[in-house]
Amino acid sequence: MKNPQATLNHIETRSLRERVLDVLRDAIISGDFKPGQMLVETELANMLGVSRAPLREALQILSTEGLVEIVPYHGTTVRRLTKADIEELYSLRSVLETFAVRRVLEQGIAQHVAELRRCYEEMLAAAEAGDLKQVNHLDRDFHDTLIELSGHSLLLTSWNVVSMRVRQVMALLNRRNSNLKQIAYNHLPIIEAMEASDVETAVLLIQKHVAASGELIAEGWEDNQGQSDT
Amino acid sequence: MKNPQATLNHIETRSLRERVLDVLRDAIISGDFKPGQMLVETELANMLGVSRAPLREALQILSTEGLVEIVPYHGTTVRRLTKADIEELYSLRSVLETFAVRRVLEQGIAQHVAELRRCYEEMLAAAEAGDLKQVNHLDRDFHDTLIELSGHSLLLTSWNVVSMRVRQVMALLNRRNSNLKQIAYNHLPIIEAMEASDVETAVLLIQKHVAASGELIAEGWEDNQGQSDT
DNA sequence: ATCCGTGCAACTGTCGACAATCGACAGACG
DNA sequence: CGTCTGTCGATTGTCGACAGTTGCACGGAT
Known part of the structure; x- marks a missing residue:
């Protein structure tokens, strides 16, 4: 690449899952999502403009990271901090x-x-x-x-x-x-x-x-x- | 419940994701899946008789656990151990x-x-x-x-x-x-x-x-x- | 023979729709 | 009046189909 133009920043090529993951993680870490708060999949998916598939994959990861708690058939909540x-x-x-x-x-x-x-x-x-x-x-x-x-x-x-x-x-x-x-x-x-x-x-x-x-x-x-x- | 019968053990109600996760994790930990081995989603899904959705969720978790490596659009491999x-x-x-x-x-x-x-x-x-x-x-x-x-x-x-x-x-x-x-x-x-x-x-x-x-x-x-x- | 495009096949990524599950509530029955 | 049961709405779990991306084989030009 011969520096065709000063710099043109990479376009987002990361998967939706990763981007969703980052957004959600930031929201939790920054306190925008409060502990105990319900995270309803359909709501979040609509907000972010993605389908539930990548959203769910992101939630699974957040779960193993200990940031959210997934209760089967009952939903995902931001983990409480005792x-x-x-x-x-x-x-x-x-x-x-x-x-x-x-x-x-x-x-x-x-x-x-x-x-x-x-x-x-x-x-x-x-x-x-x-x-x-x-x-x-x-x-x-x-x-x-x-x-x-x-x-x-x-x-x-x-x-x-x-x-x-x-x-x-x-x-x-x-x-x-x-x-x-x-x-x-x-x-x-x-x-x-x-x-x-x-x-x-x-x-x-x-x-x-x-x-x-x-x-x-x-x-x-x-x-x-x-x-x-x- | 007045002890209607001695005891009858719970039936499997865990989600497919969890069960798939356990199976895959065991396969990796026990060495059945060798480091470097390709894990093709469609193959695994067919083997296990589930669709790719829960399978993928399980793979995401294995990834954060460091057992597999996911390269976007290139597939998932069992992590190598140096x-x-x-x-x-x-x-x-x-x-x-x-x-x-x-x-x-x-x-x-x-x-x-x-x-x-x-x-x-x-x-x-x-x-x-x-x-x-x-x-x-x-x-x-x-x-x-x-x-x-x-x-x-x-x-x-x-x-x-x-x-x-x-x-x-x-x-x-x-x-x-x-x-x-x-x-x-x-x-x-x-x-x-x-x-x-x-x-x-x-x-x-x-x-x-x-x-x-x-x-x-x-x-x-x-x-x-x-x-x-x- | 080598190099470069081009199509193809095999995947993964994403989506929308449907099925399963649970808690709450209302109603039947003693 | 209390208990059990059936139904309902909301939400998650699962699926099959489609879209996007990548590497590779193939073929033509040099």
């Missing part, structure tokens, strides 16, 4: 991230940690600009990057499931924009420990980091938080 | 089981560990009877029980994905029936450490246990092991 779920979510998250830290440091490629620092710098900048949304995004990015750097594809897929639901929790909570800079600062010690290849300190710090936000959220969680009334 | 996959599988498995051990011991309910010992006793009995299949089954049972005892449902679902693929690896390898009793004995120290509530020893032992079998398998693994030639 306090116990939150506890499980953050405890497993801690385990996975700990594993990732160890793995990244075992490889000992300094360039990797540099990428984390770049995340941090951007997060700090966004925090100073008071951009809550961007801070949240970069926060996610930081943790996603950490997992990716481990170069462990199976870990990554497990992580994705956990990560999505964490995002859902955050969205339902609309994190009161507490001290943004503090959020950014919290990541610094972790990076520094990793730069120093101090595995045990890094592990301890990330566990504390995850546990702290987990407890903070679980503390004020009502089991019917952000729940649909229908 | 040496790197095995390494990832066993390393994550180690992490998950370690987490489970900690969690079980934190709860400190002695009755739980007793259940593990029961598994062990049965395994030993089967080993002495020279029943390879039963030993393998109880080996699985031991590790599944460990996870279940943690009472962590999210961990359990993550585990299931890992566990299934471990079973697939074992099936493709048709474990040479080495010293069966040795397999059973290997579990004893873990149980004893747990009974003594010696968390760190138990963790160390289970990590060694998993790492040992992982290395043993990865060592002799050809990347095209048990692969379909089609």
